[in-house]
Amino acid sequence: MPSSSKARKPDISLSNCGYSKVLDIISNKWTALVIYAMENGKIRYGEVLRRVEGISKKMLTQTVRKLERDGLVQRHITPTVPPSVEYSLTPLGETLLQPMKELRQWGRVNYDQVVESRASYDSAYATDSRGADSMNEI
């Protein structure tokens, strides 16, 4: 066996990392919010549009299509007039809900610390190129 003290080859890569694969699925701006809108069962397109603040029809459609393609969401079409389309999580989609909730929980608990850290970092590395001591804004 090589007992060389160095010689380490790359062992962390995008293609072998499960986390990166998940990011490929849920790192979009709206994906998580849309999934949350479905966590209590079937919900109509327009209802999601109303419940998820700020999302546009274009982005909702795009998000929901991708989730459907990935097998996380199902589409139920009722060909009435006007048409009614409902969405719900697939069993696979439900399994994703759990780890997502844990990450969400982390955010709820710790995000304030992150915000604080950013503030102190920014004041330490004072982007302020001239005011050497205090903040002489305006």
Place this chain on the structure above:
Amino acid sequence: MPSSSKARKPDISLSNCGYSKVLDIISNKWTALVIYAMENGKIRYGEVLRRVEGISKKMLTQTVRKLERDGLVQRHITPTVPPSVEYSLTPLGETLLQPMKELRQWGRVNYDQVVESRASYDSAYATDSRGADSMNEI
């Protein structure tokens, strides 16, 4: 409380969602991989560069700076010649490691199903010969 049968106001928004906040931190392409490089303790800049396959110096610096600003990573400078810089997770960063691992685990277990789903979706909706999709694996 209003017992009206409808009238639901948006209750899912980017600003109140802990998950979206976390995405703000770790949804970048390299962030997770860089964090994984540090999960066993202090590691030098160049060592991260070698271990994380495909990352450039620019992206590593950018990623690590953001993590430092967010309070998830610490920088240890040893002013030798040439300089030596080591990085490690902060206690806050370590707490993030856990939920990330669960998501990574989900990816390891379920990503194949997602890939399958994509394939069947694409063949079902086969828009002429437009397979100009994303090829991830090699």
Place this chain on the structure above:
DNA sequence: CGGAATCCTCTCTGATACTG
């Protein structure tokens, strides 16, 4: 060794308007 600065491309996202 560990960056910073520059340039450039490509994807994501948003606004707007039209349709079955």
Place this chain on the structure above:
DNA sequence: CAGTATCAGAGAGGATTCCG
């Protein structure tokens, strides 16, 4: 109601070069 189509802007990411 549930989309589609089109255009435009912002920013993430990459390649290259230079520096203490």
